[in-house]
Amino acid sequence: MKKDLPSARLAPGLYVTATPIGNAADITARALEVLARADLVLCEDTRVTSKLFAIHNISAKTAPYHDHNASEMRPRILKRLEAGEAIALVSDAGTPLVSDPGLKLVQEAVAAGHNVTALPGASSVLAALTLAGLPTDRFFFAGFLSSKQEARRRELAELAAIPSTLVFLESANRLAAVLADMAAALGGRQAAVARELTKKFEEVRRGSLGDLAAHYAEAGAPKGEIVIVTGPPEKRAALCAHEVDAMIENALARATLKDAVAEIVAMTGLPRREIYARALELSGAK
Known part of the structure; x- marks a missing residue:
């Protein structure tokens, strides 16, 4: 009663x-x-x-x-x-x-x-974070990424250098495409896709971003509300200026200035402004 x-x-x-x-x-x-x-x-x-x-x-x-x-x-x-x-x-x-x-x-x-x-x-954000099996001492909630791929990739490039676990909300029908863009921008980070949290068919699938993208591309869109959690970037040894220049030149040889900058920022975690200025110098752009 x-x-x-x-x-x-x-x-x-x-x-x-x-x-x-x-x-x-x-x-x-x-x-x-x-x-x-x-x-x-x-x-x-x-x-x-x-x-x-x-x-x-x-x-x-x-x-x-x-x-x-x-x-x-x-x-x-x-x-x-x-x-x-x-x-x-x-x-x-x-x-x-x-x-x-x-x-x-x-x-x-x-x-x-x-x-x-x-x-x-x-809170679905905190529930997914606690189930993901990824670091919880520092996290950044990024909400929903853009539905347009170009804008989404820019957003991910900006998020790539944040030294913490990232938490996103996403719709089921875009899940595979978003995970593929995450794999390209964030590399082989470990991640988790949580859906139907606290409900009968609750599921948390864990793996690398690439593996998760491949799974949902093959399996199709799942049902339910989706939360994606990705691990923080790996700590890298400090790079010298010559190493950074070599990376920038390599990227410029096969990509546009904007894409090359985004790639190097994601790889190194260095400030975008710093990489952009150096890429301009190396490309000879005005």
Whole structure:
């Protein structure tokens, strides 16, 4: 038998509330209490949130808050906060603002002097990181890469030198192509592809970026939400100027200036500005 949740009013403010990423039981007691007692719950999709509410016997008032109506909704929400209401913000799954709507609302609520608090909980980013078997002491969350290959490759070239584990979100239909671009830009790093986290068919596939790209190219797009985790770049011995010049000249002989610079940055971890300036000198470009 479920215990009745408290009915007392909450202190006024905005409550940024994490919800489960799959398994409905992965929600904190505090989150359940706040969602049940809030004057209003802002949802990325009210239909998704209503399913969670039905499971946990919550009957709070809800309203949609997403990218398409946010600019219209924010002034209304701020007025309700000014009137002393307690308003919770949730996304369809996981922690709001992490690749989900809510940032401008939090910024404007803070600027207006309203209390803003977070109710931490489920996160696909942290769940995948802990399951990947890769270093967790330092990581960089890169979110979604561009859907266009040229822009995606530029983004990966910029990320290549970051001395930490990298975490990405990705759609299933682009997974094979993205992994192939990662293998080209980041080299043979170990990686993990996590999908359907906390659900019945949870899967974590580990291997080199090249092996993972080959697997999904052959197997096809998997089902479910995807998180990709890649290991940090290998530590290399310091290169002397002559070695760097040789690498740049070799790259320039078979690639454009832009591509050659991206390749050397990925290989050496040296600053892009430094490599670009030296590549200009060596190519004789004006």
